[in-house]
Amino acid sequence: MRRRLAPALCFLLFFSVSAAPQNQKPKPAPAPTGKQKSPSSFIDRVLKYLGISDSPGTLKGPGDEAVAGELWVADLSTPVTHAVAAAGRYRSPVFVPGSNEILALSATDLLRFSLTSKEPKKLYTIEGVNKLIGFSADDPDNLLILRSEDASGHPRVGLLSLSSAKITPLAYDPASSTDLQMVENLEGWTRTYGDKLIFVRRQTKQALSGTVEWSDVFLKADDQEPINVSRCNGANCGQPSLSADGRLLVFVKSEPE
Numbered sequence: 001m002r003r004r005l006a007p008a009l010c011f012l013l014f015f016s017v018s019a020a021p022q023n024q025k026p027k028p029a030p031a032p033t034g035k036q037k038s039p040s041s042f043i044d045r046v047l048k049y050l051g052i053s054d055s056p057g058t059l060k061g062p063g064d065e066a067v068a069g070e071l072w073v074a075d076l077s078t079p080v081t082h083a084v085a086a087a088g089r090y091r092s093p094v095f096v097p098g099s100n101e102i103l104a105l106s107a108t109d110l111l112r113f114s115l116t117s118k119e120p121k122k123l124y125t126i127e128g129v130n131k132l133i134g135f136s137a138d139d140p141d142n143l144l145i146l147r148s149e150d151a152s153g154h155p156r157v158g159l160l161s162l163s164s165a166k167i168t169p170l171a172y173d174p175a176s177s178t179d180l181q182m183v184e185n186l187e188g189w190t191r192t193y194g195d196k197l198i199f200v201r202r203q204t205k206q207a208l209s210g211t212v213e214w215s216d217v218f219l220k221a222d223d224q225e226p227i228n229v230s231r232c233n234g235a236n237c238g239q240p241s242l243s244a245d246g247r248l249l250v251f252v253k254s255e256p257e
Contacts, residue, residue, distance in 0.1 A: 050136075051241065067091065067236065067254050068090060069090065069091070070085060070086050071252065075248060076246070088106060090111070090252065092130075093252065100243065100248060109125050142160070144160075145158050157183065196220070197219070217249065235254065
């Protein structure tokens with residue numbers, strides 16, 4: 001009798017051992033030990049746009065005001081400057097990457113200019129855009145812009161899509177001195193493109209009526225002395241932007257008030 005029960009008892013024991021793991025709850029996977037990659041900071045994202053330096057200045061300079069005027073272009077290979085749009089009041093011009101076309105604001109309108117045509121093309125009407133800053137080096141559809149101030153009095157930074165006119169807010173920390181320093185840099189017009197630095201400088205001369213003041217656009221390349229590329233001689237010139245190939249520079253020329 002005992003011999004007959006032995007095989008059955010062994011079978012029950014084997015079945016119990018085999019089934020036991022299936023009834024147990026699986027242990028949770030251990031948490032990864034490596035550090036999670038943090039999202040890009042405001043500074044990192046802004047530095048992907050053309051003309052923005054990783055060593056921004058803290059103070060705005062002359063010609064930083066968004067005064068409207070004529071659009072002029074300087075060919076940096078020659079001393080020649082010429083008007084792109086002499087009639088009208090335009091501000092904040094930037095070159096479109098991969099072309100010699102220019103975007104600029106006129107009141108609330110975003111316009112596209114061609115160097116071969118005197119008639120601009122209206123793209124959109126956009127409320128609350130104060131300034132065009134520069135295009136993304138990675139995505140030529142994205143344009144970095146400054147918008148009107150928020151309720152706390154801080155300028156709003158955004159990304160404008162040229163294909164859809166959609167504006168995506170680019171948040172920063174108003175309690176961060178580093179972020180605020182970069183925002184002040186965006187408000188100014190000093191720009192860095194590789195080994196080229198463009199900025200606005202106040203000029204003076206003596207006339208019969210007294211001292212005449214105006215602003216000019218200067219270019220500094222490598223360790224060379226800065227060169228006056230706008231040569232406005234009495235008119236206020238500012239808001240410069242360089243083309244992607246570094247050959248052309250656009251700026252705004254306005255008469256002193």
